[in-house]
Amino acid sequence: MARISKISIHVLILALIAVLSGSCQAEIPLKKINGISLVASRDSLRSEHILPMVEINANAVALVPYAFVPNKDEPRLIFNTERQWFGERVAGIEHAIKLLKKQDLRLMIKPHIWLRNGEFTGDFKASTESDWVKFESTYRDYILLYARIAEENNIETFCIGTELFNFADQRPDYWKQLIADVRSIYKGKLVYAENWDKVDKIEFWDQLDYIGVDAYFPLSEESSPTEEEIRNGWQNHKNMLEELSQEFNKPVMFTEYGYRSMDYALKEPWNSSRDISGINQELQARALKILYEEFWGENWFAGGYIWKWHQSENAGGPDNDRFTPQNKPAEAVIQKNHENFRN
Structure with a gap:
């Protein structure tokens, strides 16, 4: 009887450990974020601008305040x-929040x-320790300003940065403290948006609620790939993202995703140059499908925000690439998918 009792106790202890371990794991959402990235405008958002978002069954909107580095030799941020x-800026973000809510x-x-001359933010790095400290001070002010706005307005998700790999990689202690500072004033979900080619190199995913990726993965070298070719192009990237989700036990969010409506759109999906064209509306639709x-x-995938959506009802159109x-x-492809995963 004593032996049976010891075995039973051992089994119970193992079961309890398993339950407790499971309770500490991040929740992997089954409901999806069907989001759009709203382009910041010179004009006020109006109620009629929101109707087309609702019509495509969107349930989420990303609002994008901007800061600028006017001179790379004096790395500081200008904002609001x-x-x-x-x-x-703040007034526009708060105005949009009220209408969208x-x-x-x-x-x-x-x-x-935004860096001067449109240089890629992921390559940004300060030249000296003094410059890093100056930049970090203004970046902290920028992020905490909007974190407070997010908390005051019960915003569901706050993104602590977008495509800043060199900064994130070279200044890990700063980011650890920044996340703690944001957590101290904002109680919602946190994400960071890393570029597709560096998402598996970020060290602080365990401190956030989502693994965020701006998902411009190259999928095909062809001018107008078939559905099968596009699907095949996704597999290595998809496997990497699923493994990343499992490693950190966090859901993956596409903080940005989308394609231009032109030939070769899947070769370098991040490429926004106006020097390339060749309108192909069907490829954009096929790639999204x-x-x-x-x-x-996928239950490890949280959903995402399509890049990008304009306030104007005349945006886009058949001649737009x-x-x-x-x-x-x-x-129509977006509307149908959102309807399938509406909540």
């Missing part, structure tokens, strides 16, 4: 100034940095 467009849309505030089929049914899906065949 009257010289910026209304939608890029009336439609029961979930919100994410996703700060972006396969993306939804590959990811939205940019990222927006508005007034293009891709819009």
Whole structure:
């Protein structure tokens, strides 16, 4: 009897450990974020601008305040100034929040940095320790400003940075402290948005609620790949993301995703150059269809925000080769997928 009792106790202890371990794991959401990235505008968002978002069954919107580095030799951020467009600063963000909340849309505030001449933010690095400290001080002020706004307005998700790999990689102690500072004033979910090619190199995913990726993965060298070719192009990337989710026990979020409506759009999906073109509306729609089929049914995947959506009802259209899906065949694909995963 004593032996049986010891075995039983041992089994119970193991079971208890398993239960407790499971309770500490991050929740992997089954409901999806069907989001859009709203382009900051010089003008105020109006109620009629929101109707097309609702019509495509979006349930979330990313708002994008901007900060600028005017001179790379003096690395500091300029933000929330009257010289910026209304939608890029505090007044515009707060105005948009009020209107979007009336439609029961979930919100994410996703700060972006613009470097002089449009240089890629992931390559940014300060030249000296003194320059790093100056830049970090203004970045902290920028992030905490919008974190407070997020808390005051019950915003569901806050993004602590977008495509800043060198900064994140070279200054880990700063980011650890920044996350703690944000947590002290903001009680919602936190994410960081890393570029597709560096998402598996970020060390602080365990401190956040989501693994965020701007998902411009190259999928095909062809001018207009088939559905099968696009699906095949996703497999290595998808496996990496699933493994990353398992490693950190965090859901993956596409903080940005999308394609231009042109030939070769899947070769370098991040490429926004106006020197390349060749309108192909069907490829944009086809690529989104396969993306939804590959990811939205996965329980380790949280959903995402399509790049990008303009306030104007005349945005996009058949002669437009940019990222927006508005007034293009891709819009119907998005609407259908959102309807399938509506909540």
